[in-house]
Amino acid sequence: MKLKSIASATLLAVGLTASFSTFAADKPVIEVWTMSLSPKFDGYFKDLVGKYNAQNPGVEVKWTDYPWDVIQAKFTAAVGAGKPPALVNLNVPWAYDYKQDGLIQPVDAIINKTQFVKGALADVTFEGKTYAFPHYNGANVIAYNKDIFARAGLKAAPKTFDDQLSFAKAIKAKTGVAGFAPTLGPTKIEGFFIQNGLDVVKGGKAAFNSPAHVAMMKKLADAYKAGALLKDNLFAQDNFQVQMQAYNAGKMAMLVSTPASLTRIRDEAPVLYKATAVAAAPVGPTGIASGGWMFNFAVAKNVDKALLPEVGKFANYLTNDANQLAFSKLAGTLPTSGKAAKDPHFQTVAAPGGAVEKAVAVAASSLDSTRTIFLSGVKDPEVLSNKLAAAVEQAVTGRKDPKAALDEAVAFWNSKL
Amino acid sequence: MEKTLPMPLAATAKKINMNKLAKHTLHYLVLTLLAVITVYPFWWTLVTALSTSGDVFTYPPRMWPENPGLDNFIEVFKTIDVIAFYKNSIIISVLTVAGTLLVCSMAAYPLARMQFPGRNIVFGAILATMILPSEVNFLVNFITVSKLGMGDTYTGVVLPGLAGAVGIFLMKQAFEAVPNDLVDAARVDGATEWQIFWHIMLPLARPALAALTILTLVAAWNQYIWPSIVMASPDKFPLSVGVLYLSGAFSFKIRVVAAGAVLTVLPILMVFLFTQRYFLRGFDGAVK
Amino acid sequence: MSASKKNTLQAWLFLTPALLLLMAFSFWPVGFGSYLAFTQYNLIDAPVWVGLDNFRELFEDELFISALQNSALYLLVVPAIQVLAILLAVLVNNQLPGIKFYRAAYYLPVVTTVSVIGVIWNFMYTDDGALNAVLRWLHVINEPIGWLSDDRIALFSVMFVTIWRGLGWYMVLYLAGLQSVPQDVYEAAVLDGANAWQRFWKITVPLLMPTILLCSVMSMLAAVKCFEEVQIMTKGGPMQSTYTALFYAYEFGIKSLNFGRALAASLVMSVFCVALAWLNFRYLQPRKK
Incomplete structure (x- = not known):
């Protein structure tokens, strides 16, 4: 019977179109969601929030961490139900998507812009408006297997992408192992082009069929044919997991990734970790370091307007110099606050001086040139990106003439732009 | 000779x-x-x-x-509150299984054994829920659940999934296989429909009930998106969501994640191992 | 009250809990979802009616067309799963020593969490993975096969994982179905000199028909709506060869919040599903005596 009464109540409520407004608590609550930081940072956040609540008796900040796998669905559902968190932890492409769909709002009025480095602010500024508070950042380094390098007669890390390609071919020829795996899949391929100084869109038109683009395709095709690139998931949206597996199994010589992710080599392949060296990731002609991946805090569009100043105040506190520095030290990431980035912590190699610690120092040195690169400002980016990625796949695998493949994708893009 | x-x-x-x-x-x-x-x-x-x-x-x-x-298992226990997550998983699974069995078999009985106007329409509508787009169900259902004040509760997690087309279909098939003479005899003896359902149908459909139990159990135990949406407090999460905290942004250790996966799977496997005889009932006697 | 009226009332009473729940948590969102397929909707503002725009965009997208074709091709897993699951159920439907553990072993893939399945099968399928290693060791192949990196094979590799995951699930249903096959029929058949194969075809299969119907409908819907395997293994690649219709809906709808488009895609799929379900009932429904 209880079931029935609950179910009939359900029916009633479904019939009601008016939504109930929640009763205002005596103290406004600022709900903050972070992504996949618990339990490692429980102490850090409890401390930070505790201090803030003590100093600001007028509000109550409530911090909760949700795993990466569920936070998007949870945030979407919370916004839909009219009960969004005040601040939600996002990465840049997610922030852009939510902005496009009108689920988050500009924070220009409440953000203290002076505390952030320019590149970080630019990452979350879309069409002239800033949509989030920058938090921590990542930048790529290149980790390489010294044993494989030695067998291939190579001594130092590659400096440019061209170096990387020729190294990879030498490695394949001498050792039979793949050199590395570029990220050529949908939603990643645009970043690959942009970082290598090749325009994707120029003047509102698709621009990726210039001779320079074609030449790049030919270089890649050449390396692919020689077996120098790791084939598994090469054209998938995300080939990081297979890259990690291949590197850790000694089946790939170079891994371009963030310092924090190198801990996986340490844990999963301890012997190989000792033979791993680290250097700055090859920089393209643009001078932009690859692999920038900034996390930030955004404000949902239907957050109570009256609460916004308080939300801003807390967000500025959460991302200030001292708090960012402490976080970066704990996490091995890079800060987005200007003063924190100049701290000696990022200029020297911390103990025990393994590849992971070296990587932090190496990555910090390229912080100024770190940007999160992705395609923005086009309608239906997924459809376009898929088309481009398919064309690149055809060109690189030699199924189609590179020029013809890119031309076809350009025509498709221009019909949509 | x-x-x-x-x-x-x-x-x-x-x-x-x-x-x-x-x-x-x-x-x-x-x-x-x-x-x-x-x-x-x-x-x-x-x-x-x-x-x-x-x-x-x-x-x-x-x-x-x-x-x-057992180092990796110990680390799982140190990193997340495994016991609390287990407790939540068990509550959610038990409620889901019990509710599903009751609701689905009750709905299946008239569909299988009674003649009444609207029967085919009802059955067709139930089947249609298997087919029509259900991609935004989680969103709309979350709005319904929170308006009913069932956000952050076990009821909110369990209720929406109880009446499933698969369960109703499965039980209907089982009830249809019950011999007519048994039911007729009961009717002659003056049994009510509820008595027939409870004392004849359900016991005879035990293999189907057992199969539905094990299938529902796995789904309830492994679901993670829906409970994570309904539950606001992480300490109410089931283990399937809880283990995701093992793959944190800066603490991903594959061996510990593997240990978490083993801890999630083992209980269900044990349940399967020890309950399989129930859906094989009626067979035990026949073999010797 | 007349007997038939009383009967009707009782029938509806039995149905009430399920119908209330279905109305609140299935019909309502499904109906609302179908309506959204004709709108543009972003969760905060009211949905805007756009008529058939979402459908037009869909059919102009060749990726959606090929995703639909892949979903249709995916139906190949249905007979494979069903035949294997029936055989498996028959093989374990006995009291041999240790058979319990075998049943549990076949059920293991069903309980294994999705993320683990992704890691393992990616690992099995790589160029240097276990599968190629075994085939090379057996001298079946000389060059590694790109199970997930060759666009001519990838979809089939993904299908295999679906079969692998589904076997145990359907085995349980068939085992339950087998319990309703009366043992004396078999004994009579043995006395008549029927061999195991004849008994299987003449007795087991016809008596299992209701279960076969149930399982093949479920398995067809699951095949057409296949999504998880693609998500964890190939994300639609290589060369977009493993895009399925629901993966398309997920990628372009749920992930980027274009609900209208996603729901239009699933509504198109639903039409196929209805047709398939109807065919099943038409040809597999046992004749009532």
Whole structure:
């Protein structure tokens, strides 16, 4: 019977179109969601929030961490139900998507812009408006297997992408192992082009069929044919997991990734970790370091307007110099606050001086040139990106003439732009 | 005659035994081969979780743990509150299974055994929910659940999934197989529909109920998106969501994640191992 | 009250809990979802009616067309799963020593968490993975096969994982179905000299028909709506060869919040599903005596 009464109540409520407004608590609550930081940072956040609540008796900040796998669905559902968190932890492409769909709002009025480095602010500024508070950042380094390098007669890390390609071919020829795996899949391929100084869109038109683009395709095709690139998931949206597996199994010589992710080599392949060296990731002609991946805090569009100043105040506190520095030290990431980035912590190699610690120092040195690169400002980016990625796949695998493949994708893009 | 008979008989018996043996060997060979394919991924996870050193991804894949130990399991217990998550999983699963069995079999009974106007329309509508787009169900249902004040509650997690088309379909099939004369006899004796349902139908549909139990249990135990949306407080999460905290942004250790996966799967596997005889009932007597 | 009226009332009473729940948590969101397929909707503002725009965009997208084709091709897993699951159920439907553990072994893939399945099968399928290693060792192949990196094979590799995952699930249903096959029929058949194969075809299969119907409908819907395997293994690649219709809906709808498009895609799929379900009932429904 209880079931029935609950179910009939359900029916009633479904019939009601008016939504109930929640009763205002005596103290406004600022709900903050972070992504996949618990339990490692429980102490850090409890401390930070505790201090803030003590100093600001007028509000109550409530911090909760949700795993990466569920936070998007949870945030979407919370916004839909009219009960969004005040601040939600996002990465840049997610922030852009939510902005496009009108689920988050500009924070220009409440953000203290002076505390952030320019590149970080630019990452979350879309069409002239800033949509989030920058938090921590990542930048790529290149980790390489010294044993494989030695067998291939190579001594130092590659400096440019061209170096990387020729190294990879030498490695394949001498050792039979793949050199590395570029990220050529949908939603990643645009970043690959942009970082290598090749325009994707120029003047509102698709621009990726210039001779320079074609030449790049030919270089890649050449390396692919020689077996120098790791084939598994090469054209998938995300080939990081297979890259990690291949590197850790000694089946790939170079891994371009963030310092924090190198801990996986340490844990999963301890012997190989000792033979791993680290250097700055090859920089393209643009001078932009690859692999920038900034996390930030955004404000949902239907957050109570009256609460916004308080939300801003807390967000500025959460991302200030001292708090960012402490976080970066704990996490091995890079800060987005200007003063924190100049701290000696990022200029020297911390103990025990393994590849992971070296990587932090190496990555910090390229912080100024770190940007999160992705395609923005086009309608239906997924459809376009898929088309481009398919064309690149055809060109690189030699199924189609590179020029013809890119031309076809350009025509498709221009019909949509 | 009497003295010559045993010889060929014994030979025949032996031959039959040999035949049987060969047949059984073949039987086991096929069974084992298939088992290797289905078990291997879990075996790999177990080996990874039990290894305390060495490389995780080796070619060819490792068959036995290196330096076996429970370190990774201990780390899981240190990192997340496994006991609390288990408790939540058990509450959600038990409520889901009990509710599903009751609601689905009640709905299936009239569909299978009673004539009434609208029967086909109702059954068609139920089937349609299997087919029509359900991609935004989670969103709309979350709005419904929070308006009913069931956000952050077990009821909110469990209720939306109870009346499933698969369950109703399965129970309907089972009820249809119950012989008519049993029901007719009961009716002659003046039994009410509820008595027929409760005392005749349900006991005879036990294999189907047991099968529905094990299928529902797995789904309830493994779901993670929906409970994570409904529950606001992480301490109310089931284990399927809780283990996701093991793959944090800066603390991803594959061996610990593997140990978490093993801890999630084991209870269900145990339940399956010890309850299978229920959906094989009626068979026990027949074999001997 | 007349007997038939009383009967009707009782029938509806039995149905009430399920119908209330279905109305609140299935019909309502499904109906609302179908409506959204004709709108543009972003969760905060009211949905805007756009008529058939979402459908037009869909059919102009060749990726959606090929995703639909892949979903249709995916139906190949249905007979494979069903035949194997029936055989498996028959093989374990006995009291041989240790058979319990075999049943549990076949059920293991069903309980294994999705993320683990992704890691393992990616690992099995790589160029240097276990599968190629075994085939090379057996001298079946000389060059590694790109199970997930060759666009001519990838979809089939993904399908295999679906079969692998589904076997145990359907085995349980068939085992339950087998319990309703009366043992004396078999004994009579043995006395009549029918061999195991004849008994299987003449007795087991016809008596299992209701279960076969149930399982093949479920398995067809699951095949057409296949999504998880693609998500964890190939994300639609290589060369977009493993895009399925629901993966398309997920990628372009749920992930980027274009609900209208996603729901239009699933509504198109639903049409196929209805047709398939109807065919099943038409040809597999046992004749009532």
